[in-house]
Amino acid sequence: MARRCPAPSRRWARFSAAAAALLAASMMISAGPAPGASGPRIYVSNEFGGSLTVIDAAGGRVAGTIPIGPAGTARPRGMALSPDGSTLYIAVTDPWPNRRESPYKFIWVVDAGTGKVRAKYPCGSDPERLAVTPDGRSLYCSNEDNVTATVFDLGTGKVIAAIPVGIEPEGVGVSPDGRWVYVTAETSNTVTVIDTATRRPIKNLLVGERPRVVVFAPNGVRAYASAETAGTLSVIDPARHEVIQTIELGRDSKPVGVAVAPDSGRVYVVGGRCNCLFVIDASRGAVIATVTQKMGRRPWGVAVAPDGRKIYTANGRSDDVSVVDAASLRVVATIPAGRGAHSVVVGH
Numbered sequence: 001m002a003r004r005c006p007a008p009s010r011r012w013a014r015f016s017a018a019a020a021a022l023l024a025a026s027m028m029i030s031a032g033p034a035p036g037a038s039g040p041r042i043y044v045s046n047e048f049g050g051s052l053t054v055i056d057a058a059g060g061r062v063a064g065t066i067p068i069g070p071a072g073t074a075r076p077r078g079m080a081l082s083p084d085g086s087t088l089y090i091a092v093t094d095p096w097p098n099r100r101e102s103p104y105k106f107i108w109v110v111d112a113g114t115g116k117v118r119a120k121y122p123c124g125s126d127p128e129r130l131a132v133t134p135d136g137r138s139l140y141c142s143n144e145d146n147v148t149a150t151v152f153d154l155g156t157g158k159v160i161a162a163i164p165v166g167i168e169p170e171g172v173g174v175s176p177d178g179r180w181v182y183v184t185a186e187t188s189n190t191v192t193v194i195d196t197a198t199r200r201p202i203k204n205l206l207v208g209e210r211p212r213v214v215v216f217a218p219n220g221v222r223a224y225a226s227a228e229t230a231g232t233l234s235v236i237d238p239a240r241h242e243v244i245q246t247i248e249l250g251r252d253s254k255p256v257g258v259a260v261a262p263d264s265g266r267v268y269v270v271g272g273r274c275n276c277l278f279v280i281d282a283s284r285g286a287v288i289a290t291v292t293q294k295m296g297r298r299p300w301g302v303a304v305a306p307d308g309r310k311i312y313t314a315n316g317r318s319d320d321v322s323v324v325d326a327a328s329l330r331v332v333a334t335i336p337a338g339r340g341a342h343s344v345v346v347g348h
Contacts, residue, residue, distance in 0.1 A: 040306065040347045041112070043088055044314050044321060045076040046338025052076060052090065053337040054115060055321065057305065057346065060333050066115050068092055068108065077342050078129030078172075081112065082154075083136045085348035088112045091127035091141060107141060107152065112347055121157045124150050129213070129343075131172040131181065133196065140181050140194075142169035149183050149192075151199060161199040165192040173214040173223060175238055182236070184211035184225055191225050191234075193241045203241050208232040212256045217264040222282065224267055226255040233258070233269055233278075235285055245285045249278055257302035257343075259311070261326070270299035270313050277302070277313060277324060294331035296322045301343040314341040 041063060042055040050073065052066040068074045068090070078091040090108040106120040107127060124143035132139050132154070139152040142165070149169060151161040166185020169192075173182045181194040184207070191214055193203040208227025216223045216238065223236040231251035237244045249255050253271035255278070260267050267280040277291040277299065296315025299322065303312050311324040319341055323333040 042303070042312055042321065042335075043079060043081075043112075043345050043347065044301075044337045044341050045079055045090060045343045046319075046340055047075050047077055047316070047342040048340030049319075049338030050074045050076070051338045052079075052088075052110075053321075053341075055335055055337075057310075060323065060335060062336060064115055065338070066110060066117075071339065076108070078127070078142075079343050079345050080130050080132045080139070081345055081347060082132055083134055086112055087118070088345070089130055089132065089139060091123070091130050093126045093128070107139065109157075119157055121152055121159075123159075124148060124162065128170050129172050131174040133174055134176060134178045138196070140172050140174065140183070142172050142183055144168050144170065147185075149181070149194065163194055163199055163201060165194075165201060166190040166204065171212055171214040171225065173216050175216050175223075176218060176220040180238060180241075182214045182216075182223055182225070184214050186210045186212070189227075191236065205234075205236065205241060205243055207234040207243060208246065213258045215258050215260055217260045217267075217282065218262055219264040221264065224258050224260065224269075226258050226269055228254050228256055228272070231255060233267070233280070247280060247285055247287065249287070250274070253278075256300055257313070259302045259304045261304055262306060262308045266326075268302050268304065268311050270302045272298050272300060272316075275299065277311065277322075279329060289329050291324055291329050291331065294322070294334070296320050296334065300341065303344045303346045305346055306348060312344050312346065314344040316340050316342060 040057045044053040050069045050071040054064040056063040068076045088110040109119040125145035128142045130141040141150045148162045165183045166188035168186040171184035183192045191205040208230030210229035214225040225234040233247040235245035254273035257270040269278040279289040296318040298317035299313040300316045301314035313322045321335045
């Protein structure tokens with residue numbers, strides 16, 4: 001289950017006019033790079049701020065903001081980029097308990113170059129996280145309330161399948177060859193294995209309590225699933241779809257976000273309660289360092305730069321992004337984001 005925020009004090013209908021106006025405005029707002037910006041951009045979803053923060057990675061500064069909806073009403077959370085980096089997909093939902101009747105149940109499609117909203121795909125109740133297949137043709141989204149993973153044809157923007165998964169699905173990861181999709185489920189403590197050829201579940205793996213994020217290593221040899229309550233990281237062999245190791249991170253650490261270095265040699269896991277970044281040697285399956293100094297509060301999401309030199313964490317309590325140098329394992333910068341920074345992705 002995602003972090004809960006207080007429900008609005010009035011019913012949705014009382015906000016409809018303002019929300020519609022803001023939505024219309026957001027369709028016209030560009031969040032392009034600031035003058036002189038170059039290189040990749042970093043995108044941060046601000047769950048409680050109703051916006052995305054766009055950061056110029058080279059300059060280490062905010063380049064723009066993309067509004068999604070009224071703060072506290074529209075909740076942008078999971079994000080994914082198209083394989084060519086041109087399009088950003090965002091899962092947007094509404095606060096408990098009125099999200100079933102809210103118009104904010106969409107996958108927003110944003111031009112990564114201009115920041116303009118291209119489309120909004122209607123999705124099932126409470127879309128949480130998502131992943132795009134390597135061929136760029138399909139998008140898989142977890143629907144927490146529906147106990148399903150929704151599959152979109154990105155050529156048409158239409159739903160082509162709703163796949164049953166575990167209870168309270170959250171994390172979604174796709175293998176580098178596009179053959180498999182893994183979906184975590186917080187209540188059933190499972191990872192569902194989906195065959196993308198048939199779009200059917202073939203197996204459920206038991207992992208630690210309250211699994212959150214699942215990712216594949218770029219080389220496809222391993223997958224990793226964090227378990228927030230258990231304080232563990234499950235190491236999965238995708239060739240057999242079996243958990244082969246459980247790495248203990250500490251029950252009080254509350255691990256959520258997971259990212260793997262481009263060479264698959266290191267795994268990075270953020271601990272929301274310990275305000276830390278765990279660095280794991282993938283070959284040994286062991287924690288080799290823990291970054292705590294100058295880290296932001298309640299790191300929730302994590303991403304690695306394409307060249308592997310920097311790690312970025314989205315910090316939900318300090319509303320910022322910590323930039324960690326992968327060589328020294330030190331925080332080298334802190335960049336402001338919006339309220340409730342949730343997920344972070346890095347463009348090409």
